[in-house]
Amino acid sequence: MNSFQNMTVKSIKEIVANLNSERYQETIPLLKADSRVAVQKMGLSLEKKLLAIAAETQRIEKMKSLEASYYAKGIKRIGGIDEVGRGPLAGPVVTCVIILKPDSHRLYVNDSKKLSQKMREHLCEQLLEDAQDYAIGMVDNDIIDQINILNATKKAMTDSLTALKDPPELLLIDALQINTAIPQKSLIHGDAISYAIAAASIVAKVYRDNLMQIYHQEYPEYGFDHNMGYGTAAHIAALREYGPTPIHRKSFISNLVR
Known part of the structure; x- marks a missing residue:
């Protein structure tokens, strides 16, 4: 693709939204060269994404x-x-x-x-x-x-x-x-x-x-679907109201439930 000049902004936006990151490098100059400000902004946005991907790639290389x-x-x-x-x-x-x-x-x-x-x-x-x-x-x-x-x-x-x-x-x-x-x-x-x-x-x-x-399906009162068993205020309140379930760690809750 040599230019976006003959395409509508809406069409360009759809193309950019579905663009593979491997094509960012070749696409950014075409977007930035377009006479329309909205299209130029897409180019700047892709440029930021490309820089972020480069930084993330470098972080992963360091981790590895x-x-x-x-x-x-x-x-x-x-x-x-x-x-x-x-x-x-x-x-x-x-x-x-x-x-x-x-x-x-x-x-x-x-x-x-x-x-x-x-x-x-x-x-x-x-x-x-x-x-x-x-x-x-x-x-x-x-x-x-x-x-x-x-x-x-x-x-x-x-x-x-x-x-x-x-x-x-x-x-x-x-x-x-x-x-x-x-x-x-x-x-x-x-x-x-x-x-x-x-x-x-x-x-x-x-x-x-x-x-x-x-476990949440079996014990819905405790909010395991979002607290994952951690001691949130709502979880502790449920413990005090309903008592421990068979999956509670007794050594962890001894000071919470009398």
Whole structure:
């Protein structure tokens, strides 16, 4: 396309709205050269989007730099592992270990807490497409009460490792050390600085959120569909009115319910 001059603004807007980001570079000069201000503004808007994509690409490359250094040494099966659900009053703690193909490069992968539900679900689908292997580990509230949340988290992690088809050559873990013969590297705020750990946090979060949606159908009074078991004011009020459910962690609510 050499020019938009013979097209209406409405038609151009429809084209731009459906434009693949790979064509932004060639399209921006055509839009900015148009005599109509509305079309020029579309060009400026695309230019901002292109800059944002470039910045996001650079952020992802930085997140992948640690994994890249291991790939360069010939280590191809790198397992990112993370947990979700250490803090809620109800429900299990869930972990995911994921081994991604080295060429996985999905924009916007980040600590799952920093992403919207829609973005997490979209990225979860993409990351599972990129996975060489992955597994979920889960420890329920009764076991959490028996062995405490830290030990329950570590158990869920080792359970997820056992469920893999083949073990990874290296584990990248968010701020923990677990009992395994697999070489491991613990990273503080790992889900914000490691692509593999962030991927694991996203898959674990989507899995647990979906599970809490199911629990909501059984116990609708507690708002599990939106609080995911965390101790919101409305959740605590429901606890005091209706008492605990079978999925509540007794060790977490002992000071809330008499």
